[in-house]
Amino acid sequence: MSAHSVASRAGSAEAVGPPPARPDALTGSPLSRFFAGTAAMAQAELRKLRHDHLDIFTRSAQPLLWLFVFGTALQHNHALTAGTLDYRAYLAPGVMAQAALFIAIFFGLAVIWERDVGQLQRLLATPIPRSAIVVGKAAGAGVRALAQATLLLIVLAITQIDVRWRPIEIVGALAMLVLGTASFACLSMLIAAGVRTRERFMGIGQLVMMPLFFASSALYPLSIMPGWLHVVARVNPLTYEVQGLRQMMLGVGGGGELWLDWLVVVGFFVAMAAAATRAYPRAIL
Amino acid sequence: MSAVTVEDLEVRFGEVRAVDGISFTVGDGEVYGLLGPNGAGKTSTLRVLTTLLPADAGAARVAGFDVARDGLQVRARIGYVPQALSADGALTAQENLEFYARVTGVPRGQRRERIAQAVEAMDLGAMLGRLARTLSGGMLRRLEIGSALLNRPRVLFLDEPTVGLDPSARALVWERLHALRADAGTTIVVTTHLMEEAERHCERLAIMDRGRIVASGDPADLRARHDAASLENVFMKVTGRPLDEDQGRIRDVRSQRRVARRLG
Numbered sequence: 001m002s003a004h005s006v007a008s009r010a011g012s013a014e015a016v017g018p019p020p021a022r023p024d025a026l027t028g029s030p031l032s033r034f035f036a037g038t039a040a041m042a043q044a045e046l047r048k049l050r051h052d053h054l055d056i057f058t059r060s061a062q063p064l065l066w067l068f069v070f071g072t073a074l075q076h077n078h079a080l081t082a083g084t085l086d087y088r089a090y091l092a093p094g095v096m097a098q099a100a101l102f103i104a105i106f107f108g109l110a111v112i113w114e115r116d117v118g119q120l121q122r123l124l125a126t127p128i129p130r131s132a133i134v135v136g137k138a139a140g141a142g143v144r145a146l147a148q149a150t151l152l153l154i155v156l157a158i159t160q161i162d163v164r165w166r167p168i169e170i171v172g173a174l175a176m177l178v179l180g181t182a183s184f185a186c187l188s189m190l191i192a193a194g195v196r197t198r199e200r201f202m203g204i205g206q207l208v209m210m211p212l213f214f215a216s217s218a219l220y221p222l223s224i225m226p227g228w229l230h231v232v233a234r235v236n237p238l239t240y241e242v243q244g245l246r247q248m249m250l251g252v253g254g255g256g257e258l259w260l261d262w263l264v265v266v267g268f269f270v271a272m273a274a275a276a277t278r279a280y281p282r283a284i285l
Numbered sequence: 286m287s288a289v290t291v292e293d294l295e296v297r298f299g300e301v302r303a304v305d306g307i308s309f310t311v312g313d314g315e316v317y318g319l320l321g322p323n324g325a326g327k328t329s330t331l332r333v334l335t336t337l338l339p340a341d342a343g344a345a346r347v348a349g350f351d352v353a354r355d356g357l358q359v360r361a362r363i364g365y366v367p368q369a370l371s372a373d374g375a376l377t378a379q380e381n382l383e384f385y386a387r388v389t390g391v392p393r394g395q396r397r398e399r400i401a402q403a404v405e406a407m408d409l410g411a412m413l414g415r416l417a418r419t420l421s422g423g424m425l426r427r428l429e430i431g432s433a434l435l436n437r438p439r440v441l442f443l444d445e446p447t448v449g450l451d452p453s454a455r456a457l458v459w460e461r462l463h464a465l466r467a468d469a470g471t472t473i474v475v476t477t478h479l480m481e482e483a484e485r486h487c488e489r490l491a492i493m494d495r496g497r498i499v500a501s502g503d504p505a506d507l508r509a510r511h512d513a514a515s516l517e518n519v520f521m522k523v524t525g526r527p528l529d530e531d532q533g534r535i536r537d538v539r540s541q542r543r544v545a546r547r548l549g
Contacts, residue, residue, distance in 0.1 A: 025390030
């Protein structure tokens with residue numbers, strides 16, 4: 001059977017039409033292409049979440065265990081909260097950020113998988129800006145964290161743990177959580193760009209995540225830390241994210257100002273997104 | 286004007302010359318094949334042409350644009366289907382099409398129509414609501430090619446599009462590609478290590494081995510020039526050894542086997 005004969009048997013491609021003189025992808029401004037691309041990536045991540053919504057419930061088990069087992073065990077230890085709060089309330093913003101950190105740090109695994117199955121190559125051969133791929137994917141991690149945090153807030157409300165239920169501040173806390181998660185997702189993509197196998201990434205992911213978590217104010221205040229750990233926690237962006245969440249959810253910060261927490265979280269996001277955008281195409285080499 | 290022009294292209298990975306000074310042109314509306322065993326340099330060449338890999342030397346133009354300097358212009362005018370199965374398994378076929386319509390910049394008002402056209406062209410109607418991970422290999426390939434057509438590319442690059450497919454799925458994919466070429470005038474550049482497939486479906490081809498083009502022309506002419514019964518014999522005559530499918534870089538072989546396994 002020759003090429004010519006098969007062509008004559010199938011005629012249904014007729015409707016596809018010839019290429020346009022000016023490609024569709026180049027009609028808007030670079031900024032509009034960035035936003036359109038980011039929205040497309042984020043929508044795809046949302047759709048994946050919708051197809052696998054049980055994932056959020058299974059991932060929520062871990063923060064609930066921290067809150068109701070670890071938190072309950074230390075509930076009456078007022079040294080951790082300077083005697084002002086139920087430790088479970090103090091812990092809630094920390095485990096919320098920690099659970100989101102888990103989602104974010106292992107997001108790079110998806111990059112390695114997508115490279116192995118060719119999705120990444122395909123995406124990088126489209127006109128979508130590289131920055132939109134990274135920010136869109138990071139937004140996907142943020143949305144997953146948002147769904148998980150919403151579930152956690154519902155549990156906090158049901159169990160009457162003492163959160164300050166001010167709508168604007170709760171929305172602010174969720175926004176900071178999304179931004180913080182997106183930042184760590186960018187960090188994860190940055191690591192994934194330089195790692196060849198999923199197994200190695202798992203090891204590096206643990207190596208990054210555990211110090212970030214324990215050397216932060218997620219579980220205990222900075223004031224009880226020894227000097228060297230205090231310094232490490234002060235340069236850890238998770239500390240500022242948790243302090244911001246705590247300030248907005250409980251009215252208790254960690255000695256810092258809320259504007260500084262926002263500044264660090266936003267600055268960390270911009271730096272990580274820029275670095276990941278630069279490194280991301282190298283993941284396929 | 287040529288759809289693709291390659292001049293003295295070189296790609297090196299450390300000491301290894303994956304592509305070693307090759308030159309060729311592909312005419313508008315042509316089905317052009319890059320043929321050779323694993324590790325011959327076909328995929329590296331395709332990656333340069335799709336702007337995924339920088340060349341170490343030489344030049345390449347696609348749709349009139351330099352791949353190194355005008356990457357965005359090139360990417361806006363091409364469709365690309367890599368060898369590995371690249372559809373997103375966690376999305377339905379319809380969602381995959383909508384996603385690629387958005388990332389290739391198809392205007393909102395035209396998306397529905399373009400998707401309907403791609404569905405018709407690649408016969409995807411029965412699978413639209415299914416998650417891509419539940420589709421057969423042949424269906425997945427048609428979905429990927431369909432989604433690569435949404436921006437009406439001037440050049441469609443396909444890396445081993447039929448690897449791992451059974452003969453009937455393979456025939457259907459080619460049938461649709463020829464119909465596309467005939468009706469939309471799309472230029473198709475395809476890599477394959479299957480000599481019989483290249484002979485049957487490509488108007489012109491380049492046989493690659495160890496990064497170099499060792500023979501090129503239309504299949505019948507190549508056979509006549511080398512007094513060979515098949516392209517496999519042409520390969521043997523120009524390289525002095527039989528075609529061994531399992532040679533080449535271990536990553537290429539592993540990748541090909543992984544695709545074949547996923548296709549069952």
